[in-house]
Amino acid sequence: MMAHLILRVTIKLLFAPIIVFALYVQFHGEYGPGGGFQAGVIFAAAFVLHALGFGLDETKKVLPPKVLPWLMVTGVMLYAGTGVATMLLGENFLDYDILQPDSHHHAGQHIGIILVELGVGVAVASTMLTIFYYFAGREPEIRDEDW
Amino acid sequence: MAIPGLEQLPVLPVVIPLVAAPLTLLMKPGRAPWAWATLVSWVTFVVTLLLLEAVWVHGPVEYAMGGWGAPEGMSAPIGITYYVDLANALVLTLVAGIASVVFPYAYYSVESEIDHRQTPAFYTALLICFTGLLGVTITGDAFNVFVFLEISSLSTYALIAMGARNDRRALTASFNYLVMGTIGATFYVIGIGLLYQATGTLNMLDLHQQLMGQSNRMVEAGFAFIITGIGLKLAMVPLHLWLPNAYCYAPSAISAFLAATATKVQVYIILRFMFSVFGFEFAFLEVALNAFIVLGIVGMFYASFVAVFRDNVKQMLAYSSIAQIGYMLLGISFGTVDGVAASLIHVFNHALIKAALFMGVGCVVLRLGSSNFAAFNGLAKRMPWTAWGLIISGLSLVGVPLTVGFISKWKLMEAAFQTQTFIPPLLIVLLIGASSLLAAIYIGRLAYAMLLQPVPEDAEPVKEAPHLMRITMWIMVLANIWFFFQTDVTVGVATRAAQALLDTGLGYGGAY
Amino acid sequence: MDIIEFIVGRYNYWIFITLMMIGLYIVISRGNLIKTIVGLNLFQTSVFIFYISIGKIVGGTAPILVGSYKADDSYGEGYGDESHGAGEQTSGAREGLHDADGLDIPSNSLSAEVPAGGAPSAVSGSLHQMPDTARETAAGMASGVNATYDSVADAAAQGAEVIYTNPLPHVLILTAIVVGVATTALGLALAVRIREAYGTIEEDELEAEDHFAEFGVPLHPEQGQARGGAA
Numbered sequence: 001m002m003a004h005l006i007l008r009v010t011i012k013l014l015f016a017p018i019i020v021f022a023l024y025v026q027f028h029g030e031y032g033p034g035g036g037f038q039a040g041v042i043f044a045a046a047f048v049l050h051a052l053g054f055g056l057d058e059t060k061k062v063l064p065p066k067v068l069p070w071l072m073v074t075g076v077m078l079y080a081g082t083g084v085a086t087m088l089l090g091e092n093f094l095d096y097d098i099l100q101p102d103s104h105h106h107a108g109q110h111i112g113i114i115l116v117e118l119g120v121g122v123a124v125a126s127t128m129l130t131i132f133y134y135f136a137g138r139e140p141e142i143r144d145e146d147w
Numbered sequence: 148m149a150i151p152g153l154e155q156l157p158v159l160p161v162v163i164p165l166v167a168a169p170l171t172l173l174m175k176p177g178r179a180p181w182a183w184a185t186l187v188s189w190v191t192f193v194v195t196l197l198l199l200e201a202v203w204v205h206g207p208v209e210y211a212m213g214g215w216g217a218p219e220g221m222s223a224p225i226g227i228t229y230y231v232d233l234a235n236a237l238v239l240t241l242v243a244g245i246a247s248v249v250f251p252y253a254y255y256s257v258e259s260e261i262d263h264r265q266t267p268a269f270y271t272a273l274l275i276c277f278t279g280l281l282g283v284t285i286t287g288d289a290f291n292v293f294v295f296l297e298i299s300s301l302s303t304y305a306l307i308a309m310g311a312r313n314d315r316r317a318l319t320a321s322f323n324y325l326v327m328g329t330i331g332a333t334f335y336v337i338g339i340g341l342l343y344q345a346t347g348t349l350n351m352l353d354l355h356q357q358l359m360g361q362s363n364r365m366v367e368a369g370f371a372f373i374i375t376g377i378g379l380k381l382a383m384v385p386l387h388l389w390l391p392n393a394y395c396y397a398p399s400a401i402s403a404f405l406a407a408t409a410t411k412v413q414v415y416i417i418l419r420f421m422f423s424v425f426g427f428e429f430a431f432l433e434v435a436l437n438a439f440i441v442l443g444i445v446g447m448f449y450a451s452f453v454a455v456f457r458d459n460v461k462q463m464l465a466y467s468s469i470a471q472i473g474y475m476l477l478g479i480s481f482g483t484v485d486g487v488a489a490s491l492i493h494v495f496n497h498a499l500i501k502a503a504l505f506m507g508v509g510c511v512v513l514r515l516g517s518s519n520f521a522a523f524n525g526l527a528k529r530m531p532w533t534a535w536g537l538i539i540s541g542l543s544l545v546g547v548p549l550t551v552g553f554i555s556k557w558k559l560m561e562a563a564f565q566t567q568t569f570i571p572p573l574l575i576v577l578l579i580g581a582s583s584l585l586a587a588i589y590i591g592r593l594a595y596a597m598l599l600q601p602v603p604e605d606a607e608p609v610k611e612a613p614h615l616m617r618i619t620m621w622i623m624v625l626a627n628i629w630f631f632f633q634t635d636v637t638v639g640v641a642t643r644a645a646q647a648l649l650d651t652g653l654g655y656g657g658a659y
Numbered sequence: 660m661d662i663i664e665f666i667v668g669r670y671n672y673w674i675f676i677t678l679m680m681i682g683l684y685i686v687i688s689r690g691n692l693i694k695t696i697v698g699l700n701l702f703q704t705s706v707f708i709f710y711i712s713i714g715k716i717v718g719g720t721a722p723i724l725v726g727s728y729k730a731d732d733s734y735g736e737g738y739g740d741e742s743h744g745a746g747e748q749t750s751g752a753r754e755g756l757h758d759a760d761g762l763d764i765p766s767n768s769l770s771a772e773v774p775a776g777g778a779p780s781a782v783s784g785s786l787h788q789m790p791d792t793a794r795e796t797a798a799g800m801a802s803g804v805n806a807t808y809d810s811v812a813d814a815a816a817q818g819a820e821v822i823y824t825n826p827l828p829h830v831l832i833l834t835a836i837v838v839g840v841a842t843t844a845l846g847l848a849l850a851v852r853i854r855e856a857y858g859t860i861e862e863d864e865l866e867a868e869d870h871f872a873e874f875g876v877p878l879h880p881e882q883g884q885a886r887g888g889a890a
Binding site: 290297305308311325326329336343344 | 695703706
């Protein structure tokens, strides 16, 4: 336990800033460099770091693997749902302008991009973590049925 | 517009399976994911039929994603557009049609070949693959093709690897396919990069406009990269080595689906790039056309020849697929309306043939647990419906009258007679005939085993395949006969589609 | 001198081709599945470099609206400082164009100057450098800095003094990177599964085992016996 003390304290210190940075990249992506994919990867990286320091089981308690498929689906549905919503409102797929048609400043574009990027971010983060969980949590010998 | 919502039609074939796929992942293993996937394939099929009808009546349809169409004063769209003309409407309908028959078929086959708990993941991957194939076909943006190509390919690798429960060779087959497929896709991206550098656009029709008269080394290199890349994915003859094992060890339903759709979509991309994007003004096209004659003929013979000596029926059919790709390339290589039409007709017909054949083999695998020739001995007595379905679609593969295979061969020969290439037309026709004989030999071998070989004495009695599988298989078999009589559907659409493609290629057409 | 210029002027292509060949060579020659994936990655990365380098313009800045506006433009100022002396760079790019005249492969700086999207007349000045996304970026920027420009033309006129790097290849390659990540993950997953099913990830051993399974005889009789015994 003591052997990893410095490592674990460092990880504890870094964990929250990484998440905050991920959120910054996520919501800054609409104005400047950034966006859902990068944010999702940074977000997942925080959990990977956690797993490296505290062990996979601890991380799985923080973010259970069962949640991840739901998050993946939520992410994709948020993305596709935005597109379908614009279609239902009578414009082309992902034509964000219709979300706020009266605006002169293309406010619809803002709303649309934020929603879509959020969807991408959630989907990417959960997918990355799923991949990590599966690779890291692999038993050395595994039965065929478990695959 | 006659039907309300028609303007949204071009995007629906991609959006419907795309939205449906993630939802499948959350379902309970068993019947629900299968029923959902089937429903989605049917809805998509209806949409593609409406789309085909709309294109047939009103001409090409264009759809600007996100409303980023061409602004005033500019000729080309800013964003990604979906562009549907008859050629891709036909392929779209084909892909969705095959899916709407193969997905219901899959149920029992998947239950027996794939771990029960994996079924939601399986159908999710299947729907994503379906989305990708439709997206490749429908999009009018060259880079978007790559994205959809990889969406379909990645899910295909996973689906093939799922056959590992029966035979671990599925894993190595899938890995080899992954390596080859990724190299192919990356080649394609390099090609697109070079074209983008030369023209500054990615829209296919705009590329055509910008490339007019441009014929420098950069464009030629781009062309070569694109054709080689797609050739890898297509299993064009020297680049075909990944295909036999991938189709052989994949789960039966996947073999049927992929053999009938994946390579067909690649043929469409080649057609699109050769004629719609580059066109005849591009002098280098001639080189590719001449290469296609040679590769086509070599493929026809080499792969048929190998197929004769295979002991595994699935592998035999996979090699036969490579040979059939040879016919399609040969049709393209004529560079005439008839040739391209013959190629498109064969794309359509061969999809029906191979779907029926692989579905039949899937029934045998379900009941007898093997696709080796030994399992087929005396099959006509043990599983008559399956056996006769296999024989009829096998005859169609050979090109016997009363089946669609005959139409394909007939149109191809007709086209061959009217073209001037460096090989005399008569010789090409004779070669087509001779390679059909090779097909007759390997199909004959299968028919011989099923009809005349005795049932092994120690064999346990077997039941016929479940009704669902038999019915769906026979839908395909009957389609093989029906489209012989209803040639105006295939030949009519294909000829007009080829006409449109070549008009663009010659510089008459072009939507802008 | 010409030869040196030919080589140095296109150094990005040399890097791209060298990396690509190294990657392909690894894919073809290495028998280990993991090494194959590494080679594949290198191969893909070379293409990323190719795309990114064709979008880059010497002295060009990120495609974010710069300059001084009436409205709140803290973003613009920040990036504006980086692109010092816009006028200089415009002439620099012109020179690049001139040098490359008569060559059939456009050099680095020229590549992005090629008029694009069938829209040469519609957009002016440096907007050439961001062809397909012109409206997208311009519209995004116009709203992004809360400026009062409604039309593309206004935004374009304002941005005309600054040279932007073409963002489109970068965006495209971001997509390709995502695809690459997925491919690598899937490839590694398959390698793990193969290791579990076969006990090896060496290609020739896999081949020998498959050969044995298919034909019932060892691929290399003298080695095969030993393995057959072990299995």
